[in-house]
Amino acid sequence: MSAVVFSPRRIGAMVLRHVYLMRKSWPRILELAYYPSVQMILWGFIAKFLTTNSSWVAQAPGLLIASVLLWDILFRSQLGVSLTFFEEMYSRNLGHLFVSPLRPYELVCSKLVISLLRTLIGVGGAALLAIPFYHYSIFSMGLPLIAFFVNLMMMGWAIGLMVAALVLRWGLGAESLAWALIFAAAPVSGVYYPINVLPGWLQPLALALPASHVFEGMRAVMIEHQFRTDLLLNALLLNLIYLAAGVVIFLAAFHAARKRGLLLHIGE
Amino acid sequence: MSDYAISVGGLTKRFGKVLAVDSVSFNVRQGTTCALLGGNGAGKTTTLSVLLGLLLPTAGRVTVLGEDILRHRYRVLPRMNFTSPYVDLPKRLTVAENLTVYARLYGLKNVRPRLEELSEELQIGAFMHRPYGTLSAGQRTRVALAKSLLNEPVVLLLDEPTASLDPDMGDRMRGLLMNYQKRSGATLLVASHNMLEVERMCTDVIIMREGKIVDQGTPQALLTRYGRKNLEEVFLDVARGRADEPATRGTS
Numbered sequence: 001m002s003a004v005v006f007s008p009r010r011i012g013a014m015v016l017r018h019v020y021l022m023r024k025s026w027p028r029i030l031e032l033a034y035y036p037s038v039q040m041i042l043w044g045f046i047a048k049f050l051t052t053n054s055s056w057v058a059q060a061p062g063l064l065i066a067s068v069l070l071w072d073i074l075f076r077s078q079l080g081v082s083l084t085f086f087e088e089m090y091s092r093n094l095g096h097l098f099v100s101p102l103r104p105y106e107l108v109c110s111k112l113v114i115s116l117l118r119t120l121i122g123v124g125g126a127a128l129l130a131i132p133f134y135h136y137s138i139f140s141m142g143l144p145l146i147a148f149f150v151n152l153m154m155m156g157w158a159i160g161l162m163v164a165a166l167v168l169r170w171g172l173g174a175e176s177l178a179w180a181l182i183f184a185a186a187p188v189s190g191v192y193y194p195i196n197v198l199p200g201w202l203q204p205l206a207l208a209l210p211a212s213h214v215f216e217g218m219r220a221v222m223i224e225h226q227f228r229t230d231l232l233l234n235a236l237l238l239n240l241i242y243l244a245a246g247v248v249i250f251l252a253a254f255h256a257a258r259k260r261g262l263l264l265h266i267g268e
Numbered sequence: 269m270s271d272y273a274i275s276v277g278g279l280t281k282r283f284g285k286v287l288a289v290d291s292v293s294f295n296v297r298q299g300t301t302c303a304l305l306g307g308n309g310a311g312k313t314t315t316l317s318v319l320l321g322l323l324l325p326t327a328g329r330v331t332v333l334g335e336d337i338l339r340h341r342y343r344v345l346p347r348m349n350f351t352s353p354y355v356d357l358p359k360r361l362t363v364a365e366n367l368t369v370y371a372r373l374y375g376l377k378n379v380r381p382r383l384e385e386l387s388e389e390l391q392i393g394a395f396m397h398r399p400y401g402t403l404s405a406g407q408r409t410r411v412a413l414a415k416s417l418l419n420e421p422v423v424l425l426l427d428e429p430t431a432s433l434d435p436d437m438g439d440r441m442r443g444l445l446m447n448y449q450k451r452s453g454a455t456l457l458v459a460s461h462n463m464l465e466v467e468r469m470c471t472d473v474i475i476m477r478e479g480k481i482v483d484q485g486t487p488q489a490l491l492t493r494y495g496r497k498n499l500e501e502v503f504l505d506v507a508r509g510r511a512d513e514p515a516t517r518g519t520s
Contacts, residue, residue, distance in 0.1 A: 101345045258323060
C-alpha cells in the first residue's frame with residue numbers, strides 16, 4: 001500500500017472493471033462490432049458500384065472499404081475513452097475512485113487501454129468480415145497500416161479526453177459532444193476524398209488535423225503504392241500536440257471539478 | 269508524529285457567494301471516533317470532502333496522518349477510506365467484482381481472503397455474486413462499508429454509515445465498526461444524524477451550524493453543558509439556535 005506515483009496494477013484494476021462489464025454482456029461486445037460492420041458493408045456495396053463507374057475508385061477497389069475501416073478506428077477510439085468515462089459518471093463512482101490511490105493520469109491511461117481493446121474488437125471484427133464479403137483485406141496494406149492505426153488511435157484518444165473534460169466541467173448534459181465533435185472533423189479529414197477537393201479556405205483546417213494526413217497517406221499507399229513518411233511525421237507531430245492538449249485539458253477539468261466540488265455529486 | 273490523526277485549521281470553502289465552511293478548526297486524536305454533527309447544509313459533507321482531497325478549500329490547512337492533504341494526498345490515501353450516500357459503485361458489476369477492483373486499486377496483495385473476511389463480517393456473502401444494482405438500499409450500505417474497510421484504513425471517514433439499515437443491521441454494523449476501531453486503533457470521523465449512533469460510537473463530538481463549529485466536546489460534556497439527557501436534544505438546541513439562549517443551558 002505504498003504511494004507509488006505510477007502503478008500498472010491500478011491501471012489494470014480499472015481495465016478489469018471494464019473487462020468485467022464487457023465479459024458479462026455479449027450484446028455489448030456484438031454492439032462494438034455491429035456499427036463498424038454495417039458501415040463497412042454499406043460502403044463495400046458503394047465501392048463495388050463505383051469501381052465499375054469511376055476510374056478513380058477503380059484504381060484501388062478496396063479504397064472506400066479501407067477508408068471506412070480507418071475512420072472507424074478514429075471514431076471507436078474516441079468513443080472508447082469518452083463513453084467509458086461517462087460510465088463512471090452514470091454510476092456515481094468518481095467519488096470512490098478519486099479517494100482511492102488511483103491518480104487522474106492513471107485513470108487516463110486505463111481509458112486509453114480500454115479504448116484500444118474496444119477498437120480492436122469493433123473494427124477488427126469488421127475488417128475480418130470484409131475479407132469474405134468483398135475479398136478485401138485491410139491487412140494487405142502491411143506495415144503502413146500499423147502507422148495509420150497508431151495515429152488514428154492517438155487522435156481519437158485526444159478528442160475523447162477533451163470530450164470527457166467538457167462533460168466533467170459541464171455535466172452529462174454535454175455528453176452529445178461525444179458524437180458531435182468527431183463528426184465535425186469528418187468532412188475536413190478527407191476520409192473518402194483527397195483534401196484538395198475542399199475549398200481553399202478550409203484546407204488549412206484540414207491540414208491541422210492528424211487524420212487528414214493519415215487518409216492522404218492511405219491513398220498514397222493504395223493508389224500510388226508509395227508510403228509517404230512526410231505525411232506520417234506530420235500526423236505524428238500533430239497527434240503529440242493534440243494528445244498533450246487532451247491530457248492537459250482533462251487534468252485541468254479534474255482540478256476545476258475538485259475546486260467546485262463536482263466529484264462527489266456528479267452523476268445521473 | 270503529532271497525537272492528532274486529523275488536524276484542520278482555518279478551513280474555509282466558498283462556492284460563489286455561498287460560504288459553505290467558515291474558518292473551521294478542529295483536531296481529531298489518533299485512535300478515537302469523532303462525530304461531525306449538524307443539520308442539512310451545516311458543512312459536514314463539505315468538510316469531509318476536503319479531508320479526502322475531493323474538494324479544494326478556499327483557505328485553510330488540513331493535515332491527515334501528518335501529511336498536508338492539499339499537497340500530498342496520495343501519501344495518505346492508501347491508508348484512508350470512506351463511505352458516503354453521495355457516491356455509488358458500478359451497478360452492473362457484481363459485489364465481488366466491485367470489491368476486487370477496489371482491492372486492486374488499494375494495492376491489496378491477497379484479494380480473495382480479504383473479500384472472504386469482509387463477506388463474513390458484514391454478512392454480504394449471500395449477494396456477493398449479484399449485480400450491485402439489484403441490491404436493496406441496506407445491502408448497498410453494507411457493501412459500501414465493506415469497500416471502506418478493504419484496505420484496513422488507519423483513518424476512516426464515514427458519511428451516514430448506517431443510513432438505510434434496519435435497526436438490527438444498523439446495530440450490528442455499529443458494533444463491527446467499533447470492534448474494527450478497537451482492534452486496529454484506527455481513527456474514525458463520522459458524519460451522522462443518528463444521535464444514538466453518535467452516543468454509542470463516539471468519544472468526541474463536533475457540532476456544526478451554517479458552516480461553523482458551534483460546539484465540541486465529549487458526549488458527556490455536551491450533555492452536561494446543555495443540561496440535556498441525550499444528544500438528540502442537544503442537537504435540536506443547536507439546530508434551532510436555542511444554544512445561544514442562556515436559559516436553555518444547564519451548568520457548564
